[in-house]
Amino acid sequence: MNVHFAWILELSVKSAVNNPGIEGPFLRAITVYRVASLAYAAVLLARHGGYAHPVAGWLVIGVMAVWTAAAAFAYPAAGVPRRPLLALDLLVALACLFATPYVEGPGQGGAGGLPVPATWVAGPVLAWAVHGGRRAGAVAAAAVAATDLWLRVRTPGAAVPGNGAVLLFLAGVVVGHVARLAREAEARMQRAVEMEAAQRERERIARDIHDSVLQVLALVQRRGRRLGGEAAELGRLAGEQEAALRELISSRPAPSGAADLRTLLMRYGSELITVSTPATPLVLPARVAEETAAAVGAALDNVRRHCGPGARAWVFAESGDATITVTVRDEGPGIPEGRLERALADGRLGVAQSIRGRVAGLGGAVVITSAPSAGTEVEITVPAPTGGAGGRERS
Amino acid sequence: MAGAGAIRVMVVDDHPMWRDGVARDLTEAGYEVVAAVGEGRAALAAAAAVRPDVVVLDLRLPDLSGAEVAARLGAVEPRPHVLVLSASAEQDDVLDAVKAGASGYLVKSARKEEFLDAVRRTAEGDAVFTPGLAGLVLGEYRRLAAQPAPAEGPRLTERETEVLRLVAKGLSYKQIAARLVLSHRTVQNHVQNTLGKLQLHNRVELVRYAIEQGLDAD
Numbered sequence: 001m002n003v004h005f006a007w008i009l010e011l012s013v014k015s016a017v018n019n020p021g022i023e024g025p026f027l028r029a030i031t032v033y034r035v036a037s038l039a040y041a042a043v044l045l046a047r048h049g050g051y052a053h054p055v056a057g058w059l060v061i062g063v064m065a066v067w068t069a070a071a072a073f074a075y076p077a078a079g080v081p082r083r084p085l086l087a088l089d090l091l092v093a094l095a096c097l098f099a100t101p102y103v104e105g106p107g108q109g110g111a112g113g114l115p116v117p118a119t120w121v122a123g124p125v126l127a128w129a130v131h132g133g134r135r136a137g138a139v140a141a142a143a144v145a146a147t148d149l150w151l152r153v154r155t156p157g158a159a160v161p162g163n164g165a166v167l168l169f170l171a172g173v174v175v176g177h178v179a180r181l182a183r184e185a186e187a188r189m190q191r192a193v194e195m196e197a198a199q200r201e202r203e204r205i206a207r208d209i210h211d212s213v214l215q216v217l218a219l220v221q222r223r224g225r226r227l228g229g230e231a232a233e234l235g236r237l238a239g240e241q242e243a244a245l246r247e248l249i250s251s252r253p254a255p256s257g258a259a260d261l262r263t264l265l266m267r268y269g270s271e272l273i274t275v276s277t278p279a280t281p282l283v284l285p286a287r288v289a290e291e292t293a294a295a296v297g298a299a300l301d302n303v304r305r306h307c308g309p310g311a312r313a314w315v316f317a318e319s320g321d322a323t324i325t326v327t328v329r330d331e332g333p334g335i336p337e338g339r340l341e342r343a344l345a346d347g348r349l350g351v352a353q354s355i356r357g358r359v360a361g362l363g364g365a366v367v368i369t370s371a372p373s374a375g376t377e378v379e380i381t382v383p384a385p386t387g388g389a390g391g392r393e394r395s
Numbered sequence: 396m397a398g399a400g401a402i403r404v405m406v407v408d409d410h411p412m413w414r415d416g417v418a419r420d421l422t423e424a425g426y427e428v429v430a431a432v433g434e435g436r437a438a439l440a441a442a443a444a445v446r447p448d449v450v451v452l453d454l455r456l457p458d459l460s461g462a463e464v465a466a467r468l469g470a471v472e473p474r475p476h477v478l479v480l481s482a483s484a485e486q487d488d489v490l491d492a493v494k495a496g497a498s499g500y501l502v503k504s505a506r507k508e509e510f511l512d513a514v515r516r517t518a519e520g521d522a523v524f525t526p527g528l529a530g531l532v533l534g535e536y537r538r539l540a541a542q543p544a545p546a547e548g549p550r551l552t553e554r555e556t557e558v559l560r561l562v563a564k565g566l567s568y569k570q571i572a573a574r575l576v577l578s579h580r581t582v583q584n585h586v587q588n589t590l591g592k593l594q595l596h597n598r599v600e601l602v603r604y605a606i607e608q609g610l611d612a613d
Contacts, residue, residue: 277531279535280534316530
């Protein structure tokens, strides 16, 4: 019995695991198991000449066949209440077991130690395990094994092997466990699918915003500037909102731990500040990217402070060999020679500390080029992980 | 105001308010707006009929991609110059459109004077290189150089790289000419060359791709 039981079980579980989806494949596997077990029980009965009472024996096989067919349809059906069905399933199996002493008669031990339904009684155990998990599987296995053992103990001269009971327990617990794992996997898959749908929806909204709100904001900015006065102020505000909203809808989640420096730099873009970057991502470790962007922000603050609130500035980011360089340029009055050094010596650390300090901490370098009336260029170079220059394909 | 000598401009943008605003600005500045359409196919059909000197092209169109429109406008006779007027966040699209034949790129937030000047320069056949476009083109050359077979791709000369980097940092051609001690025209030629090589490479790639596809189909 043990070998056959294990073989039929393995066949059935394989057919479940190889199928996608969760409940359906398990139910199909149980049906496969029941059909195979039914055939096995019929063969056993025929080989033993129908035991003591052939008519009753074939009647039991008939009941089993009917129930196998009924269960095959009832389990996958949507309208059938599960608990009564599971209870009935177990009762039918137990009833077939109870018929064993009568059918097999006094010579029960001669039939290979198997009851009339043989391995078929494990069907409800598997069904309970699939629906209720490990515990339900164990309970059903206990019911079937206890009935089987009780019948054997009552029958004089019958063998009382424990292997069948152990295998039933194993089947109930293992299948219950696997079914639970599979259900969890399905839930995770479901979440992933939902997240993907949410991402698609986000992209659709981004397109809509682009086609409507952003266009209007850009137009308000454009017309406002031309009308002048208060309208120009409104236009400027609209322009800022346009830039912020555009940034928001175009940002994509970067790979964990890494960031695209372009996204951080684009935030500085405005009517006065032009940001130029490659079309390929400038990938840096997240902390390095944030610190670099902060250093650029400090340089831009400096432009505002020294060249007035209406000063233009240009931010240009490019990738080099294992480095990324960001240049901040203005056309202000420039820094008189030696002033930075004097400031450092005087303990007024302003630019020197906030920019040089940040960048030095990243293993990078800052070069400040300035001449009176020719503006200032702050060139920030930070090391990039190789491949940071990036393939466009990865974006 | 639109006389016989006025520059003929077609505006392609799917947003009617924006389209009208741009058309009004152009008309007021003495340009002749010969068509204003909202779709790529309509633009291609109109271009053959109204023969614009300049097409002001938005990249987000409902039917065709901006790059596709730019490429197919290149086959229209007489060939119009294409100025991309787009949002700052569409960098990949801008690069594709420029490689496909557009000769300039301006962000939609550009000032009106800047825009009108760009249309005039585009009509004259100049490449309108904003700092943003210079950054994209430099990045594209670097990407091509980093590919497995870089020998095949176009390369920038040292001087061209130098000029493009200065454009990306916001210097005007005049400022660049002064800094590098070159003539204004030379700076312009360098810039134009960088774009020309990229567009030529793009066409070669397209032809190669078409041949490969054709051979595979047999």
